Amino acid sequence: MKFSFSGRYHGYNGKKFQKDLISGLIVGIVAIPLGMAFAIASGVKPEYGLYTTFVAGILISFLGGSKFQIGGPTGAFIPILFAIVMQYGYANLLIAGFMAGVILLFMGIFKLGGVINFIPRPVTIGFTTGIAVTIFTGQIANFLGLHNLQNHQDFLSNMKELILHLSKINMYSVLTAVICLVLIIVTPMLFSKIPGSLVGLLISTVVASIFYPDKIATIGSIYGPIPKSLPNLHLPSLSIEHIQSLIKPAFAIAILGGIESLLSAVVADGMSRSRHNSNRELIGQGIANMITPLFGGIPATGAIARTATNIKSGAESPFSGIIHGIVVLLVLLLFAPYASNIPLASMAPILIVVAWNMSERKEFAHVLKSKTAESFVLLITFLLTVFTDLITAVEVGLILSAIIFLKHMSSLLVITKIFPDFPKKNDQITVPAVNEEYNCPQISIYSVEGALFFGVANKFEKSIMEEINKQSKILILEMGRVPYLDITGESNLSNVVNQYRKHGGIVIISELQDQPRHMLKKTRLDEFIGYEHFFEKTGEAFNYALTKFSFPKSI
Structure with missing residues (x-):
């Protein structure tokens, strides 16, 4: 695999750097609350999301195959990572993430970037919508201020746990969450260049801190203060036992990461009239996911919304993605103590909006209305994603799609x-x-x-x-x-x-x-x-x- 940077920076000058600087600043600001929110929803400390954002973000932009790709933690990973943390623990999540990076690296080296494109659309819509439902329902507790709930690996048990604690709703949390949600929705309507998630997070935090301090749970009260320093570098303790026990979740991370990154790259191509290199993108994603766990970061992939924001903000080259990672690092070093005051109720609306935006509800309804065999594949993949796990959903979805394809092709002979x-x-x-x-x-x-x-x-x-x-x-x-x-x-x-x-x-x-x-x-x-x-x-x-x-x- 040849890495040529001449095409990516051809004709680069000071004016283009200014555009990259502005877009990098904007995307970096957008990425900060998302990084913390995704980490919390994945069952780990919020700073791990920030570590992922700046380490993986810089590496994916520098080494990836898309000119405008922004990498980092994403909502699609939440159900998988949360399940891994619940079953194996945070330390093993890092090992699984490292292994996933190795898998992605070899997928790129052996030029398997195009293979992921053969996953049928009903399968991707089904599991993406299922993930969105999982994220949405997973934030209800923080939105309502319900705490001390026992986490379960299956959807129905978590819903039952939620219902049993509904009598303990914290109205201060609800008020904080509603303020944040309204601002997330309204801000882009009034000021298109200002990220609504950041405005909602800041104002709702200020309101809660001034008018009802100590009435709601915050990042600091649940997870402790966020350190304003770089994480220590430590190598994963790989062993045959680790590889055997974690190979399945590692493959799940790798496959989903590959799909998400290439989908994001395709979106970027459409918006910018550029063309990405799918195999190089997988190599960049692989290296990033091998290095990020060394700093305590969780798995990362291409982020569609942040990539779109990057392009809309005027990005000219991968430098904007590198700058976005540096911005996150500087904010971590300078303002980390203040982040401890952020209410968990302020984080919930951010993820709820993420879930809503990634749900592909229009495409879901369109496929269902077709009343074809693909509608059945979509529904089964969706239900299995919600009620079992992503690996099972994708496996069954692909098998059903293959059977339908073979039946259709046999009728054409x-x-x-x-x-x-x-x-x-x-x-x-x-x-x-x-x-x-x-x-x-x-x-x-x-x-x-x-x-x-x-x-x-x-x-x-x-x-x-x-x-x-x-x-x-x-x-x-x-x-x-x-x-x-x-x-x-x-x-x-x-x-x-x-x-x-x-x-x-x-x-x-x-x-x-x-x-x-x-x-x-x-x-x-x-x-x-x-x-x-x-x-x-x-x-x-x-x-x-x-x-x-x-x-x-x-x-």
């Missing part, structure tokens, strides 16, 4: 027995269907249309093999509309050829496309059939077949 009108020249011939009055028992011609792969190859073989019982001596397969042939299809075709030969017959193939021809060459089936039995035109194949009989062409 059309095998028609034909008998040609004689052509004036050796070119394409008309092919009326066979009937009782219009047939040649010695020569069977079949038009095959559709991909010939493992899902339909048996159907193909069964249809053709019936001709052996009809004493047909020559089989012509017109395969001009077969775009793809896999090894199973090749095997079934080989069976047909073998059976025809056993009965003294000949198989002739016409109009074969490049991919099937290459497959037959690799397996040497073309040699077995005989090179003289391949023709560019079906008319040529038919005329050749006639030479094998003593009757005249006027039959």
Whole structure:
């Protein structure tokens, strides 16, 4: 993988740096409350979210494959990270994050960036909406000021826990959360350049600190003061036991991180008319996720909303993302003690709005209204994401999508027995269907249309093999509309050829496309059939077949 920076900074000058500086400042300010909120929702201390924001943010911008990508902790990771912290603990979360980085790195090195694009849209909409529901419901307790709730790994148990504590609602928390939520919604309407989440967070914190101090839970009262210093560097204690126990969550982090980062890069391409390098993006994401845990940071990926803000703010190069990370670092070093006074009720609306924005509710409703098999895949993926876990949801969603695809493709295979009108020249011939009055028992011609792969190859073989019982001596397969042939299809075709030969017959193939021809060459089936039995035109194949009989062409 070649890393060339000349294209990313071609024609870079002081004016462009000024634009990067402004956009970096804006995105950095936006990222601060989000970093803390995502960390808290993931079950770890808020400063770990800030560490992730500046370490991963700088590395992803510097090493990634998108010119405008902003990396950091995201809402999509919350359910996965929270489940890992609950089951394995924070220390093992860091190890899983490091392992996920290694997986992403190798995915990029082996050029698997395009593979993620093959995940069906109903699956991504389903699990994204499911994640949004999980985030939203997970913030109800902080919004209402409910504390000392026992955390569970499953959705229903958490909802039951919430209902049992509804009588303990703290109205000061509700008031604080409502103030923050209103400001988040209203601020962009009045001042489009000012981040609503920051305004809501600051004003609601000031109101709570002045009018009802000590009445609601804050970051400091729950998690302790945020240190205004850089975290210590420590290497993860990897062992065979760790790898075996954490490989599944590591893969979950890697796959989701890869999907999110590439989706964000695609959004950035559309907004900026640029083009990202998917494999390089995965390499950058991998390195960032390998280094971030060394500083105590949680897994990171491309953040769609912050990337969009970066572009809208006038970013010109990856420097804006690097500056955004430096801004977060400076704020941490200078203002960390003040962040301890932020109420948890002020953090909840930020995540609720994040959940609302990522829910893809319009796309969800659109797919459901189609009432197709994909609607079923969407619904199952969504429900499994909410009620089980993301890995199960994606696995089942992909399996269901594959089954639907195979069923659809199998229905597209059309095998028609034909008998040609004689052509004036050796070119394409008309092919009326066979009937009782219009047939040649010695020569069977079949038009095959559709991909010939493992899902339909048996159907193909069964249809053709019936001709052996009809004493047909020559089989012509017109395969001009077969775009793809896999090894199973090749095997079934080989069976047909073998059976025809056993009965003294000949198989002739016409109009074969490049991919099937290459497959037959690799397996040497073309040699077995005989090179003289391949023709560019079906008319040529038919005329050749006639030479094998003593009757005249006027039959």
